[in-house]
Amino acid sequence: MRDVAVIGVGMTKFGELWEQSLRDLITEAGMKAIADANLSGSDIDGAYVGTMSAGKFVGQEHIAPLVVDMAGLSNTHIPAVRVEAGDASGSVAFREAYLAVASGAHELVIAGGVEKMTDVSSSQMVNIQSTSCDQEWEAFFGASMSSLYGMMARAHMHRYGTTREQLAAVAVKNHANGVLNPNARFKFPIKPEDVLKAGMVADPLTTYDCAPASDGAAAVILCSMERARKFTDKPIRIAASVQASDTIALHDRRDICTMDSVVLAAKKAYAQAGITAEKVNLAEVHDAYTIGEIMAIEDLGFAEKGKGGIAAASGETALTGRIPINTSGGMKARGHPLGATGIAQIIEIVDQLKGRAGGRQVKDAKFGLAQSVGGTGATAVVNILEGGL
């Protein structure tokens, strides 16, 4: 299979965007990506769209041809595929788009992600988010995404001595990064005590441990590395794209303090990219909950198992730290429109590797990693991008 590059990116702001519908959002993101790649929409020969639950959120399935249509490209009749993998939907769309180009089946592909979440009630929100868990053995008995992550947090604290304050440090850092990101939903700093004193969602996780359900969309354009320089001076190479699965239910896992799907995907991704974790200059990881980021940096090899909390609290993962994590503000501060998140992660890495990340720029970054999880880890995707080529 041939090398593939990201040649353009575009995203909406993430937030409570009452004035924009799902189709408005993904069209805005797609148009921006097409403009960023310096091409005409009619050059695109394939589309992949990740959305978790547009059917339940806004009553619309069959999203992919809708997106092509709304972009004014229905006359191209290109194949348009919607993929879904809980809140990893965007990352899976990215990987399918990557495979479509790597195989030679397609030349210029757009990969988008979108979710329009904020038009439903709080109880519907919990219900819909829980559809990425095991409906029959988790959600039916009252387990929600928050309570399942709460259990992971408690287990991690019990086994490794991770503290409430270390969890809070993740949120504080990501809000600090979000201040520097124009597209972030939350652009205000918070203090550790804000997290500790916030309303309890699922013990030990408070409101500030949880990423906000948001509206938003993001899109990227892929083509072969060979052709990429026609469109951009700074093509970003997809050095690895790996997906793995695990049991749908958390209670069926070997261990709830680690995600085997992430460990395995990371291992294969490092092998595909021909690098080790030490070579990665920055990473966007799945911080739907603060404990998620702590487990991610361990499972990706950026910290020893059980030491993720220490790494977070010591500043190692801060913008100026050893391995900057979630420079975009992460899902915590950027916002978490489920299907859009995986693509937004890619966009942050691309912008960093191109040196256009503004006030949150990581210096001399060559390799960036994006890790995304569906549900509590039944799907994991790890992508590694390379710049400076």
Added chain:
Amino acid sequence: MRDVAVIGVGMTKFGELWEQSLRDLITEAGMKAIADANLSGSDIDGAYVGTMSAGKFVGQEHIAPLVVDMAGLSNTHIPAVRVEAGDASGSVAFREAYLAVASGAHELVIAGGVEKMTDVSSSQMVNIQSTSCDQEWEAFFGASMSSLYGMMARAHMHRYGTTREQLAAVAVKNHANGVLNPNARFKFPIKPEDVLKAGMVADPLTTYDCAPASDGAAAVILCSMERARKFTDKPIRIAASVQASDTIALHDRRDICTMDSVVLAAKKAYAQAGITAEKVNLAEVHDAYTIGEIMAIEDLGFAEKGKGGIAAASGETALTGRIPINTSGGMKARGHPLGATGIAQIIEIVDQLKGRAGGRQVKDAKFGLAQSVGGTGATAVVNILEGGL
């Protein structure tokens, strides 16, 4: 890209299967396919699952890793991707699986489709089916799948003189075929007057013009043609797999008496397979409504535009006719569990090309075609399979 073969197939009965959940259904189909391919489940290195709206039907998204898990294969951690494209979801899953093997990214892939539809009320059913149309400009204003197909039927009758009796002939033929298919939902013959006298759904379409919402699942196993003979004496080659899109809303089309997405996908599929429509020995087409089959045989080149009704009524598309259409009974008699239908079509073609279609066997069939549509044609997939190799 390399040649790809179907080496195993499996499906459940289609019907109102109250004793089986979504996970029961897809597991049964997957296990049968694995057994038919003479392999162990742990040999599989990728899974694609098509389901249109499991989120709305049974409250479960994130279906793909669930399926792998239920099959007892969670310890393989293989990538598992759910795709959705309305009632073409199964066909799109098949095409993604095809691309995954053709590209060399995967070796042995399972492509499944499933829908568990009959646990919802009639009004929910209409609502959910309509999510594959344009939510904002069709469904919101009361248009349903049935009413949109009713409009297509009236336009076709007006422009080409297609008659109510010709529409009925499609249903009569498909029921006659369904009698011969052990997995079909309806195994009883009907007469033209049964169709004409049945309750009106959306003028001119009566109950017997519409495929029944059903529960069911289907799965197939794909591997490279080169490796296929290790598993089967009769590998079935995927000679072409093409997908195309069109506007999501029917009223935005150039013409509502033809589906441009189908015409284009068929044209490309014939080119990929290196054959013409005349070389096709049988086809499974999208008869969610009888007018759908009439338009399909025209758009696929089996009848001149406007003459599809005549072809249906004259027996040309019967089991013993010039070009047998929907030998399985089609969606009309086999049943139409949305996500499963596209895979079930492939299974019928495989069984026919392998000479194991029992009482409905088409003699000396070499090329079989499967055509699937999402919504009113915003997605179209055309697959051509070749046997006797």
